[in-house]
Amino acid sequence: GESVGLHLPTLSVQEGDNSIINCAYSNSASDYFIWYKQESGKGPQFIIDIRSNMDKRQGQRVTVLLNKTVKHLSLQIAATQPGDSAVYFCAEGGYGNKLVFGAGTILRVKS
Amino acid sequence: EPEVTQTPSHQVTQMGQEVILRCVPISNHLYFYWYRQILGQKVEFLVSFYNNEISEKSEIFDDQFSVERPDGSNFTLKIRSTKLEDSAMYFCASGRGLNTEAFFGQGTRLTVV
Numbered sequence: 001g002e003s004v005g006l007h008l009p010t011l012s013v014q015e016g017d018n019s020i021i022n023c024a025y026s027n028s029a030s031d032y033f034i035w036y037k038q039e040s041g042k043g044p045q046f047i048i049d050i051r052s053n054m055d056k057r058q059g060q061r062v063t064v065l066l067n068k069t070v071k072h073l074s075l076q077i078a079a080t081q082p083g084d085s086a087v088y089f090c091a092e093g094g095y096g097n098k099l100v101f102g103a104g105t106i107l108r109v110k111s
Numbered sequence: 112e113p114e115v116t117q118t119p120s121h122q123v124t125q126m127g128q129e130v131i132l133r134c135v136p137i138s139n140h141l142y143f144y145w146y147r148q149i150l151g152q153k154v155e156f157l158v159s160f161y162n163n164e165i166s167e168k169s170e171i172f173d174d175q176f177s178v179e180r181p182d183g184s185n186f187t188l189k190i191r192s193t194k195l196e197d198s199a200m201y202f203c204a205s206g207r208g209l210n211t212e213a214f215f216g217q218g219t220r221l222t223v224v
């Protein structure tokens with residue numbers, strides 16, 4: 001079936017460096033994508049979203065890139081901080097009323 | 112800032128017992144969801160609810176599960192006869208519309224013993 005998956009389960013970066021978290025999706029009909037951050041013991045927290053009619057969207061310190069040709073989504077975090085340490089999930093919409101989540105990438109920020 | 116609130120934060124129950132997980136979605140939202148996350152795994156969709164009825168549900172959401180919006184503010188998930196494999200974090204979420212960001216609560220950790 002259709003699924004959303006992540007290339008790297010764990011990413012370690014030095015504080016101050018930029019982070020890039022990747023996600024592959026398989027349903028070409030998906031038209032909405034979201035990145036969530038989940039800290040230990042908490043619920044997913046919305047970071048940024050993008051619709052399929054865009055290929056880039058910027059927020060505060062974060063940028064999401066969408067490449068529909070290769071069905072790839074990425075989250076870029078500028079000047080990564082210790083507070084960015086968390087699990088990051090991409091999620092795929094367009095299935096009606098639900099989001100399909102990827103497996104998650106652990107981001108560890110080293111001070 | 113408005114947020115989705117869930118109670119209780121942790122629920123321990125014996126196998127076969129009924130549990131009700133409670134949620135208060137963000138007040139002007141129209142779409143309500145339940146997701147679950149087994150420890151160390153990804154977040155899985157259970158059910159969506161709109162206009163006082165279920166709009167979509169997953170294979171996980173079998174006859175043992177039900178949802179209700181008993182009044183204008185609460186949204187509940189009931190598991191009629193819990194099984195060991197129901198142990199997970201259950202997240203409630205709400206959103207303004209289709210394919211818009213869903214805001215999640217902090218979750219209820221359900222432990223079935």
